[in-house]
Structure formats: C-alpha cells, structure tokens
Amino acid sequence: MTRVVLLGASPGPETSPTGLRLAALAGNPTVAERLRSQVTSMDPRPATIESGDVAAALRALADVAASATENLFIIPTNSVVHDELIYQITKSKRGALALVAKEPRYGISEEAQEDTGQEDNGPEDGDDEPAQEGRVPISEAEPEIGYERLEGLPVRARIGKSSRVVSVGTAYHAVTRPNAALLGPLHVSARNAPVLAQTCRELAEIAHRFGDDDDLVQLIVFGLVRNGVSVGIRGRRDLFYRRVTTQEEVNEAGAEMTGMNEDRSRLNNAVKGADGFFTTYFVSTYSRFIARWAARRGWTPNQVTLISIALGVAAAACFATGDRPWMVAGGILIYFAFVFDCVDGQVARYARKFGVLGAWLDATFDRFKEYVVFAGLAIGWVVSGNSEDIWILALAAIGLQSVRHLLDFSFGISNRRKPPAKLPTLALDVPDDRDLREALTRRKVERNQGVRGVLKMWSKAGKHRAVHWARKMIVFPIGERFAAIAITAALFDARITFLTLVIWGSVAAIYTLTGRLMRSLV
CATH class of the missing domain: 1.20.120.1760 (CDP-alcohol phosphotransferase transmembrane (TM) domain)
Structure with a gap:
C-alpha cells in the first residue's frame, strides 16, 4: 500500500479551484473527484491537507509522514494526470522521485531533456553543461533567485546530468543556475518518511522566509535535498500531467489528455x-x-x-x-x-x-x-x-x-x-x-x-x-x-x-x- 497525501490547497502561485469539471471525460467528473478515484486503489482514505498557510500545511504533512509505515505519494488536488503516470511514479524504487519539467535550453526540446533518470542508478554528482558562447561555466556561476516560470510554477530547481535534483531554491534561498520546475507529484519511500517529517517541521520554523510564489512541493524537495535525500527525477514523456486553475485550462487539459495514447505507454512500460x-x-x-x-x-x-x-x-x-x-x-x-x-x-x-x-x-x-x-x-x-x-x-x-x-x-x-x-x-x-x-x-x-x-x-x-x-x-x-x-x-x-x-x-x-x-x- 501507499499513503496518499492530497494537497487540497497548495500554498503557491495560484490556489486552484478543484470543482471545475472535465467535460472531455466520461461522467463529467470534477478535477478533485477524478484524482480521488485514481488514488483510491492505493489508499482508500487519502490524507488531505487543506490549509493555505505554509507553516500549517508543512506541520500537517509532518504529522502524516511521522505516522506513515508505507511509501508516500504527494500530489496537488488540482492535478489532471494519466493513471499510468501515477502508477509509474509510485512504482519507483528510488528513495524519492519528483516529476519535473525542464526548461528548454541550448536548442534541446523539453521532451528530450525530460527523458532522464527513471531508474535508480545511484546518486551521481555530475552536473556539467556544454560550453556556450558568452555563458560562464556552471562551476563559476553565481547562485540566483529564480524568477522564471514554467507552466505557472517557479523555475527554482537545478537538474544535472545525474538524474536527480542537485539543488533547489526559494524566494529567499538562491540556487545555482535553476533550470527546472517541480510539477507536483512526489513519491517518498517509507525509509525516508522520518526524514520527510523532520524536514517539514524544520521548514515550518522558517516559513516566514518563503515567498508567495513558492510552491509547497518545491519547498518539500528543497528541504529533502538539503537534508541529504537523493530525489530522482522523471519527465512526463508520452504521458500527461498538468495543474489547472481555470475552466479554460481544464478544458484544454482534458482535450490534450484524451488525445494521447495512454494504453501505448502502458504497453511499452x-x-x-x-x-x-x-x-x-x-x-x-x-x-x-x-x-x-x-x-x-x-x-x-x-x-x-x-x-x-x-x-x-x-x-x-x-x-x-x-x-x-x-x-x-x-x-x-x-x-x-x-x-x-x-x-x-x-x-x-x-x-x-x-x-x-x-x-x-x-x-x-x-x-x-x-x-x-x-x-x-x-x-x-x-x-x-x-x-x-x-x-x-x-x-x-x-x-x-x-x-x-x-x-x-x-x-x-x-x-x-x-x-x-x-x-x-x-x-x-x-x-x-x-x-x-x-x-x-x-x-x-x-x-x-x-x-x-x-x-x-x-x-x-x-x-x-x-x-x-x-x-x-x-x-x-x-x-x-x-x-x-x-x-x-x-x-x-x-x-x-x-x-x-x-x-x-x-x-x-x-x-x-x-x-x-x-x-x-x-
């Protein structure tokens, strides 16, 4: 079994209404209803963290993690996602795994850059970049507060060639050359649940330093990485994930998701x-x-x-x-x-x-x-x-x-x-x-x-x-x-x-x- 945590009102850039309906899907479910139906097989009674207050939400998550005896799957309730993507993330054998969207750079598409590191090959440390004219090497780059946004989320994570999150920043914490956004789903193994609980309590104590645009999942991964947890990454590849905030976004997400061949991905997997x-x-x-x-x-x-x-x-x-x-x-x-x-x-x-x-x-x-x-x-x-x-x-x-x-x-x-x-x-x-x-x-x-x-x-x-x-x-x-x-x-x-x-x-x-x-x- 997996302990599921639904972030009902995730502190971050936009608290999203989840009563919006996915008209493109059978039964016309709301976003929240569909997500609950998707995770019920893993956890019939998922925990829901409703607080819009960062410190309160972190403490609530710490309580859930402290009592967990199984792996944890954390996901915002305004998520529109394929079943197969949930399955692939929760079956990971890594100590922690986050879904990421990497900023397209150097003429490489986001899809190509996302095709990394699902398997646990160990916590490598390499973070080299190809040399670019007029761009200082990563080893000489100065840490910065990431102000770029990707799909409405702050680009404050650094993903290296190591197939894991190298570093994460916040509105207060600078990160060296951020290049990715943490989309939302996060899987944490049972062995790291105590670390997650302690991390969330420590984050709650410094919650006043975080900005309004800091996403809760981003903050959690920030704390895990700094506490020595290897957080692996995977991209969406040929599956769908998106956080939605308006009915227009819901309609677009529903149409895009149904247009993708989930069964083919499941078969390939x-x-x-x-x-x-x-x-x-x-x-x-x-x-x-x-x-x-x-x-x-x-x-x-x-x-x-x-x-x-x-x-x-x-x-x-x-x-x-x-x-x-x-x-x-x-x-x-x-x-x-x-x-x-x-x-x-x-x-x-x-x-x-x-x-x-x-x-x-x-x-x-x-x-x-x-x-x-x-x-x-x-x-x-x-x-x-x-x-x-x-x-x-x-x-x-x-x-x-x-x-x-x-x-x-x-x-x-x-x-x-x-x-x-x-x-x-x-x-x-x-x-x-x-x-x-x-x-x-x-x-x-x-x-x-x-x-x-x-x-x-x-x-x-x-x-x-x-x-x-x-x-x-x-x-x-x-x-x-x-x-x-x-x-x-x-x-x-x-x-x-x-x-x-x-x-x-x-x-x-x-x-x-x-x-x-x-x-x-x-």
Missing part, C-alpha cells in the same frame, strides 16, 4: 527496460502485443507461465529423439517457450496482476525449463548412438548455471541490505547552495578514485551503444542462453550446444564475479 540484446530485438518487439491480447481476455500471468513450461517440456522431448527434424522443432519450441516466459511478466505489468506465487513460479520454472532441455539434449545425443560422456558436459552446464544463479541471488540480497550512499547536507537557513555544490564536487572527486573510478569509467563507457550491448550480452542472460540453445541444437548437435553454454557461461561468470567483487569493495 510492460516491457522491462534493462533486457538483453536478444530479448530486446527478437522478442519484445512483438511479445508485448501478445501480452495485451492475453490480458484483455482475462489470462493471468500464471496461466501464461504454464504455457511456457509446456513448450519447454515439449522442446526437451523433441531434443530427446536425436533426429535432425525434431532437433529443429525443439529449437523453435524453446524459442517460443522463452517468448511466453517474457509474456507472463509483461501480462503482469500491463494488467498489474502481481503475486508471490507468480514470482516464485516464474523464477523456479525458468531453471526447470533449462535443465529439462539439457537432459533432453543429452538423451538425444546418446539415443543417436554417441558416447555417454555427453552427460559430463550436461552436468557441467547445469552446475555452472546453478552456481551463477546462487551468486546472483546472494549478491542481490546483500546489495539490498547495503545502506544508500550518503549525500552532502546543508542547513535550511543557509541563503544559497554554494557550500552544497562544493561538497558535491569534492564527493565526485573522491568517488572517481581507486576502484570507484574504474567502475565509473566502465559505467560511462556503457553510453556507447556497442559497449552497452556487448556488456548486456557478455553476462549471458536468459534470452541469450535460450537463443544459443535453439540455434546450436537446430543447426549442429548437443555437444556444440553444451560447449557453447559452458564456455560462454564461464566467461560470463568470471566477468560478473569480478564486477561484484569490485562493487563489494566500495
């Missing part, structure tokens, strides 16, 4: 963004449409998982014959077993049907399909009159893959227990962000040394497309493994298949283990 090369280009290009077809007909992810298992067993049976036509058929079947293995997760994300049983089935029977296929290949080799020594290769492939999965599982658990990296802090009453930025610069230099420096260089190399896909493939993910089985079994024989699995798997194990050992040292 059903595909994992970190898949391997084979999965990305040879499966997910069409498997998402199978997933949507299945979800609209009421199929559950577990039912799709059973289809994948059945196809895997059928492939093993074909391989066990040892005959070339059946080996080809087995290669085709194992490919489609993997396709439906992808489809079950895509159905779960598209239909939002998640369960412990489904996750367990998916993880367990992925291994079952692989190992039963290994057995089928070995049986087929022996049935064809070849040496029984093939079982040594089969057992080596099974053992190697088992060890790799054990290491993956144990490292994942250990990594989740690792506390998040600490960011520099700055007292809320300091009038500008110079000290904060200097601390971030020092931290960046320190993190670029030794093992951290090597890891960061390798991470930067991944920005090149060829290196990115090479890194994806070298770890021999499940897509590449199933592709290797299908191709080598259909074109060659079981011995070649096992040699490919053992050799490529060994290289992947060495590469992965080296990287994890290095990460364990930092």
Whole structure:
C-alpha cells in the first residue's frame, strides 16, 4: 500500500479551484473527484491537507509522514494526470522521485531533456553543461533567485546530468543556475518518511522566509535535498500531467489528455527496460502485443507461465529423439517457450496482476525449463548412438548455471541490505547552495578514485551503444542462453550446444564475479 497525501490547497502561485469539471471525460467528473478515484486503489482514505498557510500545511504533512509505515505519494488536488503516470511514479524504487519539467535550453526540446533518470542508478554528482558562447561555466556561476516560470510554477530547481535534483531554491534561498520546475507529484519511500517529517517541521520554523510564489512541493524537495535525500527525477514523456486553475485550462487539459495514447505507454512500460540484446530485438518487439491480447481476455500471468513450461517440456522431448527434424522443432519450441516466459511478466505489468506465487513460479520454472532441455539434449545425443560422456558436459552446464544463479541471488540480497550512499547536507537557513555544490564536487572527486573510478569509467563507457550491448550480452542472460540453445541444437548437435553454454557461461561468470567483487569493495 501507499499513503496518499492530497494537497487540497497548495500554498503557491495560484490556489486552484478543484470543482471545475472535465467535460472531455466520461461522467463529467470534477478535477478533485477524478484524482480521488485514481488514488483510491492505493489508499482508500487519502490524507488531505487543506490549509493555505505554509507553516500549517508543512506541520500537517509532518504529522502524516511521522505516522506513515508505507511509501508516500504527494500530489496537488488540482492535478489532471494519466493513471499510468501515477502508477509509474509510485512504482519507483528510488528513495524519492519528483516529476519535473525542464526548461528548454541550448536548442534541446523539453521532451528530450525530460527523458532522464527513471531508474535508480545511484546518486551521481555530475552536473556539467556544454560550453556556450558568452555563458560562464556552471562551476563559476553565481547562485540566483529564480524568477522564471514554467507552466505557472517557479523555475527554482537545478537538474544535472545525474538524474536527480542537485539543488533547489526559494524566494529567499538562491540556487545555482535553476533550470527546472517541480510539477507536483512526489513519491517518498517509507525509509525516508522520518526524514520527510523532520524536514517539514524544520521548514515550518522558517516559513516566514518563503515567498508567495513558492510552491509547497518545491519547498518539500528543497528541504529533502538539503537534508541529504537523493530525489530522482522523471519527465512526463508520452504521458500527461498538468495543474489547472481555470475552466479554460481544464478544458484544454482534458482535450490534450484524451488525445494521447495512454494504453501505448502502458504497453511499452510492460516491457522491462534493462533486457538483453536478444530479448530486446527478437522478442519484445512483438511479445508485448501478445501480452495485451492475453490480458484483455482475462489470462493471468500464471496461466501464461504454464504455457511456457509446456513448450519447454515439449522442446526437451523433441531434443530427446536425436533426429535432425525434431532437433529443429525443439529449437523453435524453446524459442517460443522463452517468448511466453517474457509474456507472463509483461501480462503482469500491463494488467498489474502481481503475486508471490507468480514470482516464485516464474523464477523456479525458468531453471526447470533449462535443465529439462539439457537432459533432453543429452538423451538425444546418446539415443543417436554417441558416447555417454555427453552427460559430463550436461552436468557441467547445469552446475555452472546453478552456481551463477546462487551468486546472483546472494549478491542481490546483500546489495539490498547495503545502506544508500550518503549525500552532502546543508542547513535550511543557509541563503544559497554554494557550500552544497562544493561538497558535491569534492564527493565526485573522491568517488572517481581507486576502484570507484574504474567502475565509473566502465559505467560511462556503457553510453556507447556497442559497449552497452556487448556488456548486456557478455553476462549471458536468459534470452541469450535460450537463443544459443535453439540455434546450436537446430543447426549442429548437443555437444556444440553444451560447449557453447559452458564456455560462454564461464566467461560470463568470471566477468560478473569480478564486477561484484569490485562493487563489494566500495
């Protein structure tokens, strides 16, 4: 569950009437009614902060955060937003995530600049800008009070290339080269709820320093960033969000939102963004449409998982014959077993049907399909009159893959227990962000040394497309493994298949283990 907080009368540039109706939508709901209906599934009794007084609103939010045992989703009630955007924000694994609109600059569209940092890749500190004629470098820029406005909101946040909010200002607090507005929705993880509560109380004590144009969400993010919380960012991309204040704006928002294809975004989001090369280009290009077809007909992810298992067993049976036509058929079947293995997760994300049983089935029977296929290949080799020594290769492939999965599982658990990296802090009453930025610069230099420096260089190399896909493939993910089985079994024989699995798997194990050992040292 998620604790929802509706900012009913958000202190800021314009307190908005929420009784205005969205005539473009079915049922002609008011803005507030529609938003409440959207968040009810997360929190049947959302908290509403009605006060137009900044200090009172901050104290009320502090009370909500102090009693929260779950993640918090904060959003103004005058928000017109797609359901899918709410879903994507609240499913973030970051400690905090804010929706932003970045000021278009340097000939780059706002949409292009918004396409940043949804995934939690760690709190990087880089904040470089391309050199511009007649413009001082960011390192030499003087902090300023941001007076520009974007969609009626003050541009008082600094977004760097780090995929997070670097600094935020207010009418009293200067920020170095502000370039973004905080639109409204804010997601805060349960682990940061106590920090949010304390931050809001501290902000309430200095509320007299804030201006009439300071937005409440902007102030909250200002406090979180200065208290060392990594606030990630995401843009709207192909989804809709807007705060409305007049019936004219409501009408425009309703028409624009209904004209956008929310289902397409939801379908695209059903595909994992970190898949391997084979999965990305040879499966997910069409498997998402199978997933949507299945979800609209009421199929559950577990039912799709059973289809994948059945196809895997059928492939093993074909391989066990040892005959070339059946080996080809087995290669085709194992490919489609993997396709439906992808489809079950895509159905779960598209239909939002998640369960412990489904996750367990998916993880367990992925291994079952692989190992039963290994057995089928070995049986087929022996049935064809070849040496029984093939079982040594089969057992080596099974053992190697088992060890790799054990290491993956144990490292994942250990990594989740690792506390998040600490960011520099700055007292809320300091009038500008110079000290904060200097601390971030020092931290960046320190993190670029030794093992951290090597890891960061390798991470930067991944920005090149060829290196990115090479890194994806070298770890021999499940897509590449199933592709290797299908191709080598259909074109060659079981011995070649096992040699490919053992050799490529060994290289992947060495590469992965080296990287994890290095990460364990930092």
